[in-house]
Amino acid sequence: MAELLSIILAAGEGTRMKSALPKVLHPVGGLPVVSHVLRTAQGFGSKVAVVVGPNHEAVEAAVTRFDPSCQIARQEQRLGTAHAVQQARAALEAASGHVLVLYADTPLVTARTIGNIVSKLDDGADMVVVGFRPGNPTGYGRLLTEGSQVRAIREHKDATDAERQIGLCNSGIIGFRSDALRGVIDRIGNENAKGEYYLTDAVELATGDGQRVDFIEADAAELVGVDNREKLAEAEATFQQFKRKEIMAAGVTLRDPNSVWFSWDTEIGRDVTIFPNVVFGPGVKIADNVEIRAFCDVEDAVIGEGASIGPFARIRGGAELGPNVHLGNFVEVKKSKIGAGTKAGHLSYLGDAEIGAKTNIGAGTITCNYDGVNKDRTIIGDNVFIGSNASLVAPVSIGDGAYTASGSVITEDVPADALALGRARQENKPGYAPKLKQRALAKKAAKGK
Template identity: 45%
Template sequence: MTSDPAFRPATAVLLAAGLGTRMKSSRPKALQHLAGGPMLAHLLRNAAEVFDRLVVVIGPEMADVAEVAAPYPVVIQHERLGTAHAALQAAQWFGDGDVAVLYADNPLISAQTLTALLEERRKPDVGLALLAMRPADPARYGRVVTNAGNVERIVEWSDATPEERAIDLCNAGVLCADAADFRRWLEAVGNDNAKGEFYLTDVVDLAVAEHAQVRAVEAAEDELRGVNSRSELAQAEAALQKRLRQNAMDNGVTLVAPETVFLATDTQLAADVLVEPNVVFGPGVVVHEGAVIRAFSHLEGCEVHSGAVIGPYARLRPETTIGASARIGNFVELKSAELGAGVKVNHLSYIGNAQVGAHSNIGAGTIVCNYDGVFKHTTSIGKNTFVGSNSVLVAPVEIGDNALIAAGSTITNNVPQDALALGRARQTTKPERGKLFKDALKAKKENG
């Protein structure tokens, strides 16, 4: 907290008590996923850039939502009696300064828009600020009725006249006011309506009745769109992906076919990274400058260093690190693996719970057997080591620098540096027996 006497703190109250009823889900709405993370996490991240304090309102028996909200405090709305009632449960956290009420099912509001909302509220004589949008299809949104730039009222679609329904400025539900005013208005909201609920939008009427100036801050529909159904979740995902892709390209990343690449909100792609079509980035991916992610690859929880080439059709699972200029080819899967600079794993291999030294080559079809059915075990492969195709490395095992593993070997013991290891049966060749065997099979087929 600053010691500046002009400092005015700001608190965000995030309403996250909603159930997933309309989504036909046992998971609360706040935990539905967008771009690799729950909706609530997106809103928390953006709100934390703007507000000094955050508090989350959840429903009863929502420990999983509280876990996502951590380390921010949570309060419980034991009875779901409407949005104003939910916001009032957090009144003890309002403190001084300004308070904004946000919704977990409006997860895409940017920090820039939240800043604009707070700045509007802090203008002289503005008692209440709200967010509004002009959607392509206003549909059944509440309409924001203005006069000379001030908001006079919000009219629900069902109550609106034809003239009011023609208004294209629609309510997004987010409000911001002085803490004391907000607390007083929330306490005055009634529930004389068809559902017997306390609605946050009624705060606008109470503010206007006190002759407070109410102003609307407009933002894009893609930011303010609510998410209450699976189809709206898909629309929000598309909007967020478009934003993430554009941000990546603005920062120097080449996306060959942007519409086919899917990013997580925490994906870090450095300048001059090239991403080919149909690549999916799960949470926790860092890709350094000049790396190439080729088509149809899937990366999650991993780090790819400069100049490395991944794919096509590669899968990098969590706790994997790929060294500079390494090559990971088609149908290769890595998990909990650390590969040094210049390592090559080009074809049809699985490397798990392993360290591979710089400039080693792992041949096609190599499998690291890291799991015994109960425990995971580690394999260590040294520098400049060559592992021949179709080798099986049974962990735990260590292979020294500059060793050579013959193709088709099953390795169960440690291999010293510079050694040649062969772990396969001796070949036996029997002249003419192949032809005799095939002739016998053909005759059996012909005789039924």
């Protein structure tokens, strides 16, 4: 395959997003939309140049964080797509193979579409335009075709009534032989309704030079551009549908697919069952034969083979769960490592902890990891029994085989095989309960006056 350069246009202001955050940094599937485009380009081993607008330091930072090797170019004045491509001149002049012009606000373009463009260029096309057929073509440029060739692209504002009846629209994505793009980019003018330099005018220039301009059609769903909150939601919904199909095809059972939400990097093994209303944030890896019950929220976590999670569990912050771990309802785990076969069945918070294998965490257990300034760790060994309603005040260590009595506040280390009791001695006062009740009733009556 010829060397590939992807020029990603990310200079748009995105005013319709009504946001202080640049539109290309809004997330879809937990990843900024521009990073989706970078990721697709990287899949082809492409060199990347990203064109950003003025005062877009946040975009530059996000792009270079995701791909430190990419080149950054700046479009100080927004004078159109051809003008934007010109700002990446240094990368373009060095290109020797094919060039793709992609858009940072179109996050769902598939590898298949990129592959089809590259194949056409490899087959001898000088340019390849990506078209699609939206339900409502109003506002889109139209592809004026003749057989398999594109003769021109007409922007909606400049199109005749007859041209506006054409259903095949321009996505904006174009592939070029690098010498073909260099041959037309500086000849594009701005004689149009908006006075901008349109990259689409390259088609007529190329055909006038006798060059071959092909087109391919892509699914409209993958070409949604994120320029307002409605389109952002549409892109998210489409991404989720793509991801659900991918996950199920890999051997995962989704009890109610439309209620399960994934992130771009979610990794799930085979024979996993996911119940309704589960949300996966970024950084989740799940091994085989795991069960995630309803209403769980999981992010930045590794879950081992055979584990059972939920319902109503929250796993986050770098949590690592070993094989056959069981976490039940209303258990939260944060930045903790839990060993194989350990169980926490109900109503517990396990934060900044390291827990061994085959340990039982009783209902209502809390690792008290935060003193208002610092966060300290709780270390619990293998085969430990933590009684219900225990408060483990970090830093604290509980040895292998130890027991802590229910209701205990554990503030000191517990040796292996020891029983720890950290609670006040019970005292009974015969006949005192009615007095307390009468006192409470009198207080209530006084409030009613």
